[in-house]
Amino acid sequence: MANRFTQAALALVTAAAAVTAPVASAQPQPTAPPDFVSLSDVDPSILMDIRYDTPHNFTGDPVDGYHAPMCILTRPAAEALSRAQREFLEQGYTLKVYDCYRPQRAVNDFVTWANNLFDQRMKAEFYPRVDKTQLFADGYIAEQSGHSRGSTVDLTLVALPAAPEPTYVPGQPLVDCAAPAPDRFADNTIDMGTGYDCFDTLAHTLDPRIQGEQLKNRLLLKDGLEKQGLQNYENEWWHYTFKPETYPETYFDFPVDASSLVH
Structure with missing residues (x-):
């Protein structure tokens, strides 16, 4: 009898200890290899508009993995942008980046959003002529992105002196991304x-419907970046990859945050 009471008491003590024992700490966030840098540290003159850190993107929400409005790239890609920037500045322009390194968790967030056919909040601006069911088939969303390898950047040009950046207000009326510039x-x-x-296919870099000043501007960006080893993705006028890539087959998942660059 005593043994049974002793065993029962030990069981209760063990159970209580299991409940009150501290939970093991979560695994630390992965960090970037040492050859990843903040673009602002390499060239602070390049403007930033990191859209996925804000709700002004095709999902309508800040994207998973973006903890700060910063651009992280492999050092060779960042230095190539800095070389291009010097030449653009001499011509009266500055580069502005929208996205740089993109963690895999952000790509996963895009996939989850694309599979949620009920969420069409941003359709009127970003995909007014594309059925959301076709985003994968049409190549707009994929399960992996070259951005996650660290040498790809989305960017554009701003004429100097740069005008103030308008503030996007969630819920504001949306305008078709292919509307005339004064309207969008x-x-x-x-x-x-x-x-x-x-x-939209109008975003293809050399779409024949793009002419005049718009084509001149696309070619200005393209020529200036390609001189420094950044190659354009033909279906997106804003998308460039520095070649040869430092990590051509590795898809990283550390967050976009200054802490990812601390070694």
Whole structure:
């Protein structure tokens, strides 16, 4: 009998200890390899408009993995942008980046959003002529992105002196990203024919419908970046990858945050 009471008491003590024992701490966030840098540390003159850190993007919410409005890139890519920036400044322009390194968790967030067909809050601006069911088939959303390898950047040009950057207010009326420049969201950039992240064939860099000043502006950006080893993705006028990539087959998932660069 005593043994049974002793065993029962020990069981109660063990159970209580299990309940009150401290929970093991979560695994630390992964950090970037040492050859990743903040673009602002390499060239602070380049403007930033990190859209996925804000609700002004095609999902309508800040994107998972963006903890700060900063641009992280491999050092060779950042230095190539700095070289291009010096030449653009001499011509009266500055680069402005929308997105740089993109963690895999952000790409996963895009996939989850694309599969939620009920969420069409931002359709009127970013994909007014594309059915959301076709985003994967049409190549606008994918399960992996070259951005996650660290040498790809989305960017544009701003004429100097740079006009003030308008503030996006969630819930404000949305305008088609392919509308004439005076009508669509005014983000202080030169006219590239569409806004950033416009899910439309008009965003193809050399779409034949883009002519005149808009084509001139796209080629100005393209020529200046390609001189420094940044190659354009033909379906997005804003998308460039520095070649050769430092990590051509590695998809990283550390957050966009200064702490990711602390070694």
